[in-house]
Amino acid sequence: MDMKRDYFEDVQLFESNVVLFWSVALMLLLFAIPFFAPKYYIFLLNIVMVHVILAVGLNVLVGYTGQISLGHAGFFAIGAYGTALLMLKLQIPFVVAILLAGFIAAFFGFLLGLPALRLEGPYLAVASLGFGLAIMHVIGHWQFFGGRTGIQAPPLDIGIPQLNASFILQTDAQKYYLILVIAILMIIAARNIMKTRVGRSFVAIRDSDIAAEVIGINLTIYKTLAFAISAFYAGIAGGLFGFVLGFFDPFTFNMILSIIFLVMVVVGGLGSIAGPIMGAVLITYLQYSLLKNVAEVPVVGDFLVTVSSRWFSVMGLENINSIVLGLIMIGIVIFEPLGMYGIWIRIKKYWMTWPF
């Protein structure tokens, strides 16, 4: 369908003027949202965009390099705690702190990448799962990190307070613009990485790591690099997430969160940039908005409350969240392994040749 005739066509950001037009329209819409959306939705959108950054990064690892990680909540936690603590204890400006936290996360990603050189499939999944749990326990046990009670994020000051250039973001709408700009930059960066030599090496490793090694790709460098890049994204996302929440404890970053991150990528579609974005938006909306208040949904809500009081418990109705998530996970693998991006491709193909 998409025939590329030269290298420039492959690397350019917008394939055609139509794509350019709609991208600009989307940008305008995104920048205009705070003017008319209610306050709660801005908060929700902040979380969505944080998850988008993370999902795009996780997709570099899972979708493009073919490595499985169930420990991204750990990197997410490193980013959140790293940024907040660097700002609180060392008085480092926000921009430097979040970058440093990203690099700390990337370093841990590199460390997790080392055993990944010898592991594959289920072994790697469990090793990374254990990594996530270990991070959660270490943070929870160490008083330096605030222990089990959690810590309060400092005021989000994007200027440099030491030079009297303070610029503190207070409202959700102000944070929204900051996160939006970072998210767009990170998404473009991820897309461009995949068009370089490094990105092509990742894809080669996914398709067959032995063949990749034979044609001269250094597995040690590129596999650990994939982990590091992915962890860097998770670290940046975590740093922003801390400010969105304002207050967080170690149990925010539990194993279920890692699973949810993986689900975003799988539901959205592996090995594409648009897929994880769609997946992150859908799953975050379900998790934080629709299913959280499922009892208030018109018809379904009443029915579920009746079912709950008859056979289950009304108190436990919030668990419908994880039930629906589980069903989505199973359904997407059975019925649509390519995810939402696969559906989009099919629709596009159908309309390209319509009415024939």
Place this chain on the structure above:
Amino acid sequence: MIGQLIIEGLAIGACYGLFAIAVVIIYKTSEVVNFAQGEMAMLSTFIAFHILNYYHYPFWLAFILTMAFAILLGVLIEFLFLRPAKHPSLLGLIVITLGAEMLLMGLAGWKWGAEQKEFVVPMSYQVTHEPFQGMIINDWAIAVFVTSALVMVLLFLFFKYTKLGIAMRATQQNKHAAKIMGIRVERVFSIAWGFSSLIGTIAAMFFASRSTLDPGFMLEPFLRAFAAAVLGGLMSIPGVFIGGELLGLIENFFGYVWPEWKPIVAFAVIVLVLCFRPSGLFAKHYVKKV
């Protein structure tokens, strides 16, 4: 004191070993790592809890009913979730079992709520004996040892002498050849899931009676059992059981010295074993063919 630590470690290690056997039975037959194992066992344990506390049946009747439910649950999950997936990738299989995990955890939370419950079994943790000077053993540990020994012997006899056990071994060695020889491979998978769910539930009942019962209580035992399975090599049942015992001992001694870092021992064991001996301590080395 040392003897006490050893007995405690062996008892909890036997639980890990039992649970690791449940993981390995599925992995051996169908090469799926079942992340829902812990939650399958958790749901069955909740069924036992419900039968005991709301219908007040005697424990042994509740136990038998729970075992029947566990087998049914295992077969059902294989039949409903794994069989319809045609040629799933490895990631796809992991996502399916993780999805089943979320589903079961949600169901249990919906029915019984998230608060911790006490799961009482006749083999109490408090009743202790002292057969030798300085060696205290409680009823719970005795029950664990007897049950795990019984399960091991029965599994050995099952895989060695019964037709079904031989069919399961054949399926594990070569799925297609087994199919040609007239073995219904899909049915063998279902039975393996039912079996593994049963053994996992026995282990989970021991875990629950030792600590508390809530929808998330099997998350960490699952990780430890998997560490035990990795230690033993994920392929041989006796090896995995010994792996469980080793992990129990390591964890107990480590926990005695640094109590606050006990939860990450399992993770450290997994990473170390996988780095230095990926095929486990007891399995033959496995080389991937191109």
